[in-house]
Amino acid sequence: MRTKEGNKEQEILEAALRVFAEYGYPNAKVGKIAEIAGVSTGSIYVYYKNKEAIFIEIIERLWAQLVGQLRMIEQRTDITAIEKFDGLIDVLFDAFVDKPFLARAILNEFQEDINITKATYLEDYHEFLSIGKKVFLDGVAEGNFNPNFNVEVIKLFVLGGVRMLLHQWANDPQDLTINLLRQNVKYFCRRGILAQGR
Amino acid sequence: MRTKEGNKEQEILEAALRVFAEYGYPNAKVGKIAEIAGVSTGSIYVYYKNKEAIFIEIIERLWAQLVGQLRMIEQRTDITAIEKFDGLIDVLFDAFVDKPFLARAILNEFQEDINITKATYLEDYHEFLSIGKKVFLDGVAEGNFNPNFNVEVIKLFVLGGVRMLLHQWANDPQDLTINLLRQNVKYFCRRGILAQGR
Amino acid sequence: MRTKEGNKEQEILEAALRVFAEYGYPNAKVGKIAEIAGVSTGSIYVYYKNKEAIFIEIIERLWAQLVGQLRMIEQRTDITAIEKFDGLIDVLFDAFVDKPFLARAILNEFQEDINITKATYLEDYHEFLSIGKKVFLDGVAEGNFNPNFNVEVIKLFVLGGVRMLLHQWANDPQDLTINLLRQNVKYFCRRGILAQGR
Amino acid sequence: MRTKEGNKEQEILEAALRVFAEYGYPNAKVGKIAEIAGVSTGSIYVYYKNKEAIFIEIIERLWAQLVGQLRMIEQRTDITAIEKFDGLIDVLFDAFVDKPFLARAILNEFQEDINITKATYLEDYHEFLSIGKKVFLDGVAEGNFNPNFNVEVIKLFVLGGVRMLLHQWANDPQDLTINLLRQNVKYFCRRGILAQGR
DNA sequence: TATGAATGAGTGTTCATTCAT
DNA sequence: CATGAATGAACACTCATTCAT
Incomplete structure (x- = not known):
């Protein structure tokens, strides 16, 4: 299987932090977070229930x-x-x-x-x-x-x-x-x- | 001070204040402001360029x-x-x-x-x-x-x-x-x- | 104002009927219904709460x-x-x-x-x-x-x-x-x- | 008759039957079928081309x-x-x-x-x-x-x-x-x- | 001015399918 | 064979804004 690399969760978090900071929560696009995290949109939802x-x-x-x-x-x-x-x-x-x-x-x-x-x-x-x-x-x-x-x-x-x-x-x-x-x-x-x- | 201080302009402002306060800016619906101001949606845009x-x-x-x-x-x-x-x-x-x-x-x-x-x-x-x-x-x-x-x-x-x-x-x-x-x-x-x- | 032409509701219904019939409910796209009805996607929601x-x-x-x-x-x-x-x-x-x-x-x-x-x-x-x-x-x-x-x-x-x-x-x-x-x-x-x- | 009548193939089928029946085809999740069959999601695709x-x-x-x-x-x-x-x-x-x-x-x-x-x-x-x-x-x-x-x-x-x-x-x-x-x-x-x- | 019906771009989330291990 | 993490295309719905009347 494709092993969970163990740092994706953290990378998503860091990407999200940057995106939230730059655009504010309402304008932070999940797709943008994924992009910065170097991850697909869907992967976000593997690690977190939703944006909130x-x-x-x-x-x-x-x-x-x-x-x-x-x-x-x-x-x-x-x-x-x-x-x-x-x-x-x-x-x-x-x-x-x-x-x-x-x-x-x-x-x-x-x-x-x-x-x-x-x-x-x-x-x-x-x-x-x-x-x-x-x-x-x-x-x-x-x-x-x-x-x-x-x-x-x-x-x-x-x-x-x-x-x-x-x-x-x-x-x-x-x-x-x-x-x-x-x-x-x-x-x-x-x-x-x-x-x-x- | 604005040139025109009509009733509607003021009422829109007051309604907006309440709606912004209650829902926060991003969740404040223009339609809701219009409703509370007792004005049509379109009228909002007669007095103000946009929500912002x-x-x-x-x-x-x-x-x-x-x-x-x-x-x-x-x-x-x-x-x-x-x-x-x-x-x-x-x-x-x-x-x-x-x-x-x-x-x-x-x-x-x-x-x-x-x-x-x-x-x-x-x-x-x-x-x-x-x-x-x-x-x-x-x-x-x-x-x-x-x-x-x-x-x-x-x-x-x-x-x-x-x-x-x-x-x-x-x-x-x-x-x-x-x-x-x-x-x-x-x-x-x-x-x-x-x-x-x- | 742009008056409600009175037949949009009906046209949406008829378009929906065709789309439901052709694709089945789950595969019927709201956008497709709108297209056939000659109406914008958003207009669908002016007349009906949702697809269902x-x-x-x-x-x-x-x-x-x-x-x-x-x-x-x-x-x-x-x-x-x-x-x-x-x-x-x-x-x-x-x-x-x-x-x-x-x-x-x-x-x-x-x-x-x-x-x-x-x-x-x-x-x-x-x-x-x-x-x-x-x-x-x-x-x-x-x-x-x-x-x-x-x-x-x-x-x-x-x-x-x-x-x-x-x-x-x-x-x-x-x-x-x-x-x-x-x-x-x-x-x-x-x-x-x-x-x-x- | 299929060439291979292994246990898993049959269990997937039975699980699928239950899931299709309970949720209907469109709402039947492949993951749910796998879960009930006691099999991984990927295994489903070893035995069947796809959900259909x-x-x-x-x-x-x-x-x-x-x-x-x-x-x-x-x-x-x-x-x-x-x-x-x-x-x-x-x-x-x-x-x-x-x-x-x-x-x-x-x-x-x-x-x-x-x-x-x-x-x-x-x-x-x-x-x-x-x-x-x-x-x-x-x-x-x-x-x-x-x-x-x-x-x-x-x-x-x-x-x-x-x-x-x-x-x-x-x-x-x-x-x-x-x-x-x-x-x-x-x-x-x-x-x-x-x-x-x- | 005033209206409100009409618009359509924009987005969070799902999930069947893939594939590296 | 088996796994399950990763993918990304797809879609219903919202709502600020426009504009014909």
């Missing part, structure tokens, strides 16, 4: 990876919550440094085209947010973080801010380096906008 | 309105940059308080379906950002804002954070009140995440 | 017509059940005399492709059978028909026989004239296969 | 069997044509008594999906009809059958009637027993619908 399943797989893998990384940071005992928070920011940025395609795809995650009810991919997303929340609360317990914030609000705000920056950067990476973004975000989150002493 | 033009018109009007409001705040001489910054946050939130539809539509603004090259709607969007930047720089000049930030980064970060919160709130407004969001954002931007005195 | 709906419409109309004709015959008081039975046979044959296409289409009525649960078209079909049954029972009451038959069996047998003949004739009408078929069927049903006196 | 060939093989075998049975009856010299005719009816019914699947498959024999020009399976079918015709003509010669019929018509009529009954019974075998059908058909064919003495 590919998209969901991509998102799931991303969040699973991010959750894994963040969890390692959160469990360390040798650093403060402040440093863990920095780590969280780094995890987000690192995920996209050399994958602007992924950044663009993920930014459209909530597109209405995906039947969100089917998506289990939110699990890891929520887990990520949950760990982030824990880091913050630890910081409050340590006395390092301001206890007056609503954690839900802050975590969404920070996530949204990072997303926006990555989006912009993915579209036009020229003048803003990832590290500049990263540093500014970390510092802003720590000290706010005010001048020291104010 | 309607979308762009909506976005343009939104940003035009926001720019107008922000400009008024920025030109005041009786308040500090800190207060102007708070005003900027308020402008963003106020625009969506009773229009979650609009929030959802605008949040998908960057969907790939829109041929961004055609879109002139970015003008007011960039103008908005530009004024925001000016507020920040004034704050720096006043000595109130930390001069070490890259303004481009901060403005995108804040805008992205606000968007994310509004998105979440639009989808599920139950437990997070707009004012809670607003207060947390303002305070976070001012003081950062750290406890006072740290 | 067209098929069902055809069947429904046929049986509705047959039921109407049979009902008139059945209600007459000036003829015996024997003559009514002859009329039933005639109704069946007449329906197809100049429409061999229809005969072929109807003969595939029970194809598995049609979701029979959705089909209300069976109503008139069953009504037809029901009236046929009544004619038979009247004949029994009159003393003209043999009371020992199971009516259900006979009605299906006769219908199936007529179908088969029409099918054959539709495929190859050359040597068997409709009237020959008709006479033989009537006579066979009346007297059976046996020689008189046996 | 399997179908044709099934039909051919059926008619071959029926012809064999009918021929034996026809050649007997100890019974009259009337009894041979009864035997013909029995042969048809017996073929399906415990194989409603086969009944349903055969009933769709004429589906347009099968390229009839290719089908040699009509040979035995026509042979069957031919023998039936001979039985009838013998009956006429004996003086037992009514000579005024067109044999072609009668044979098709009877065959069609039996088919219809079997079809109905295959779909819903509950209330009509095979033997009831059989008796009614035989009696109807002999005596017709009229009361005795009329």
Whole structure:
């Protein structure tokens, strides 16, 4: 038989990522994904139920990876919550440094085209947010973080801010380096906008 | 401002807003917009070149309105940059308080379906950002804002954070009140995440 | 506006009948129906929900017509059940005399492709059978028909026989004239296969 | 008879029969047949040229069997044509008594999906009809059958009637027993619908 | 202006068949 | 012989847009 070469599934995924990123989910043609993956149209459906399943797989893998990384940071005992928070920011940025395609795809995650009810991919997303929340609360317990914030609000705000920056950067990476973004975000989150002493 | 402000044109716009918000741009049917506007399908094309033009018109009007409001705040001489910054946050939130539809539509603004090259709607969007930047720089000049930030980064970060919160709130407004969001954002931007005195 | 010319619906139906008859339901291409109807593919869907709906419409109309004709015959008081039975046979044959296409289409009525649960078209079909049954029972009451038959069996047998003949004739009408078929069927049903006196 | 009567070939045939019967020819998936036969998809094509060939093989075998049975009856010299005719009816019914699947498959024999020009399976079918015709003509010669019929018509009529009954019974075998059908058909064919003495 | 019937290009998905192993 | 992964042609249906009235 023609043996499953074992990397077609992965190649389809990578091709899909590029196509989703370039055209957006609704305009991403399955045939285009197949072409880029170097595979026939029909083969796509050997590995994935349908277009949506590919998209969901991509998102799931991303969040699973991010959750894994963040969890390692959160469990360390040798650093403060402040440093863990920095780590969280780094995890987000690192995920996209050399994958602007992924950044663009993920930014459209909530597109209405995906039947969100089917998506289990939110699990890891929520887990990520949950760990982030824990880091913050630890910081409050340590006395390092301001206890007056609503954690839900802050975590969404920070996530949204990072997303926006990555989006912009993915579209036009020229003048803003990832590290500049990263540093500014970390510092802003720590000290706010005010001048020291104010 | 458009030359003709007839009833139908406005009703089409409002209907479109609802349909875009409910189904997302790609799944919004022109026929559905016509139905809700109480107009025939063909009439849509009397007033707008195509579906995309309607979308762009909506976005343009939104940003035009926001720019107008922000400009008024920025030109005041009786308040500090800190207060102007708070005003900027308020402008963003106020625009969506009773229009979650609009929030959802605008949040998908960057969907790939829109041929961004055609879109002139970015003008007011960039103008908005530009004024925001000016507020920040004034704050720096006043000595109130930390001069070490890259303004481009901060403005995108804040805008992205606000968007994310509004998105979440639009989808599920139950437990997070707009004012809670607003207060947390303002305070976070001012003081950062750290406890006072740290 | 481009006015609905009022006969497109009918033309689609007639085209569909020909295409169904020629290729069978599963191989009947919607595009082909449109082509023959002198209409665009999309127009098909202006008038009918989908391919199946067209098929069902055809069947429904046929049986509705047959039921109407049979009902008139059945209600007459000036003829015996024997003559009514002859009329039933005639109704069946007449329906197809100049429409061999229809005969072929109807003969595939029970194809598995049609979701029979959705089909209300069976109503008139069953009504037809029901009236046929009544004619038979009247004949029994009159003393003209043999009371020992199971009516259900006979009605299906006769219908199936007529179908088969029409099918054959539709495929190859050359040597068997409709009237020959008709006479033989009537006579066979009346007297059976046996020689008189046996 | 085929040269190779291996296990797999037979199992494929039986599986195909079930799948054709359950889903109808067009919706019968080759993969499903393979699955039920306990064979790989590819193996199907080792034994049969394609899907159609399997179908044709099934039909051919059926008619071959029926012809064999009918021929034996026809050649007997100890019974009259009337009894041979009864035997013909029995042969048809017996073929399906415990194989409603086969009944349903055969009933769709004429589906347009099968390229009839290719089908040699009509040979035995026509042979069957031919023998039936001979039985009838013998009956006429004996003086037992009514000579005024067109044999072609009668044979098709009877065959069609039996088919219809079997079809109905295959779909819903509950209330009509095979033997009831059989008796009614035989009696109807002999005596017709009229009361005795009329 | 206003209409809405008509259009037809465009695409996700299926599945019979092939063929490298 | 047997496999089953790979193929790609085929098709129903959608819907933004047009245009005759």
